[in-house]
Amino acid sequence: MKMNLQLNPDRVIGVRSPMLYGQFIEHFHRQIYDGIFDPQNPLSDEDGFRRDILEAMRKIRVPILRWPGGCFVSAYHWKDAVGPDRVATFDKAWRVEDPNTFGTDEYVKLCRKIGCEPYICTNAGTGTAEEMSDWVEYCNLETEGKFAKWRIANGYEQPHNVRYWSIGNENWGGHEIGAKDAVEWGKLVRESAKMIRRVDPAAQLSAAALPDINWNINLLQTAGYLLDWISIHQYWDFMGDAHTPADYGACMAMTRDIDRSVQDVRGILTALHLEKKIKIAFDEWNLRAWHHPHIVPAPIAVSKDEYLPQRNKNDDNSTYTMADAVFTACFLNSMNRNCDIVGMANFSPILNPAAAFTATKTASSSAVPITSSICT
Numbered sequence: 001m002k003m004n005l006q007l008n009p010d011r012v013i014g015v016r017s018p019m020l021y022g023q024f025i026e027h028f029h030r031q032i033y034d035g036i037f038d039p040q041n042p043l044s045d046e047d048g049f050r051r052d053i054l055e056a057m058r059k060i061r062v063p064i065l066r067w068p069g070g071c072f073v074s075a076y077h078w079k080d081a082v083g084p085d086r087v088a089t090f091d092k093a094w095r096v097e098d099p100n101t102f103g104t105d106e107y108v109k110l111c112r113k114i115g116c117e118p119y120i121c122t123n124a125g126t127g128t129a130e131e132m133s134d135w136v137e138y139c140n141l142e143t144e145g146k147f148a149k150w151r152i153a154n155g156y157e158q159p160h161n162v163r164y165w166s167i168g169n170e171n172w173g174g175h176e177i178g179a180k181d182a183v184e185w186g187k188l189v190r191e192s193a194k195m196i197r198r199v200d201p202a203a204q205l206s207a208a209a210l211p212d213i214n215w216n217i218n219l220l221q222t223a224g225y226l227l228d229w230i231s232i233h234q235y236w237d238f239m240g241d242a243h244t245p246a247d248y249g250a251c252m253a254m255t256r257d258i259d260r261s262v263q264d265v266r267g268i269l270t271a272l273h274l275e276k277k278i279k280i281a282f283d284e285w286n287l288r289a290w291h292h293p294h295i296v297p298a299p300i301a302v303s304k305d306e307y308l309p310q311r312n313k314n315d316d317n318s319t320y321t322m323a324d325a326v327f328t329a330c331f332l333n334s335m336n337r338n339c340d341i342v343g344m345a346n347f348s349p350i351l352n353p354a355a356a357f358t359a360t361k362t363a364s365s366s367a368v369p370i371t372s373s374i375c376t
Contacts, residue, residue, distance in 0.1 A: 014340030018063040023350035026070035030352040057114040064117040074125025074177040124168030125178020133195035168208040175296040186222030193226035211264035229281040235289035251323035259334040279343035287327040314353025
């Protein structure tokens with residue numbers, strides 16, 4: 001029995017963007033320090049980056065890398081981490097000290113080494129519209145103003161040319177430092193976007209959102225005319241406090257409505273006649289959330305012993321099974337089917353924990369200790 005298959009080449013949903021296979025890295029656990037950036041490690045290059053991890057990132061052809069957070073960014077002040085005089089600060093999101101030795105210039109250098117677009121998420125928690133636009137000045141202006149001159153003095157004569165910027169991270173949630181209500185958020189995004197665009201009119205701007213009608217209507221009616229993207233996040237198997245990964249059957253059940261958030265936001269954009277102007281950036285996603293007990297939700301631990309050692313459970317690769325691979329394939333298939341409205345997706349995170357790659361601190365001369373959890 002023969003089957004005839006007819007294809008209509010004029011029936012096109014959209015053009016799939018390579019940025020659907022984007023990645024994300026945050027200052028949490030061993031993603032940055034003792035991860036990709038480890039200057040004292042013999043495996044690292046002259047700039048302090050692990051050569052083996054760089055090679056692994058190149059192999060999966062990362063198109064875009066989101067940084068520095070995540071929850072970390074909502075109390076992060078970028079000026080503390082550029083130039084020769086850096087002072088360690090206390091990271092109030094994850095309750096550890098950040099040495100600030102990895103900052104904007106190191107991040108852009110990382111992106112250039114692996115051949116991807118940088119995508120900076122700004123501090124819309126404790127930060128201000130002016131601080132965000134100052135960051136754009138530092139990265140993108142040629143010579144004008146004190147921040148471009150500061151970059152030049154730091155050894156970077158040419159602009160970093162960071163095209164993609166996100167205003168905030170999950171500022172809709174009570175877990176986030178500097179959380180806002182919908183009305184506050186719309187006004188902050190509008191003023192931040194205005195200042196950023198006056199520095200760099202070509203910047204591609206996103207703003208933190210979620211599949212919520214009231215939040216998005218306030219955001220889009222107030223600031224939608226200044227935005228190119230709307231950002232949504234999702235983790236399906238939450239393991240923040242309890243490290244109890246869902247089994248295969250439960251994970252497969254989670255794939256049934258894998259694009260529900262996309263459809264909800266699509267509907268809001270369409271209702272406001274913005275579906276041709278604004279695309280969805282699903283810029284933080286994974287089947288399994290990171291394990292960070294006694295931080296979010298409350299109660300917050302008093303002793304470091306109650307929250308720091310437990311994070312090492314994230315490094316147990318036996319947690320990640322065929323369920324993760326199948327779920328990831330389903331998610332990416334869904335994003336491709338929605339490529340007319342979804343233009344970017346960023347797997348969270350690219351390195352340690354629950355990541356695309358895991359790496360130990362040491363390696364033998366014959367093998368690099370990196371294992372892949374997903375395929376893109």
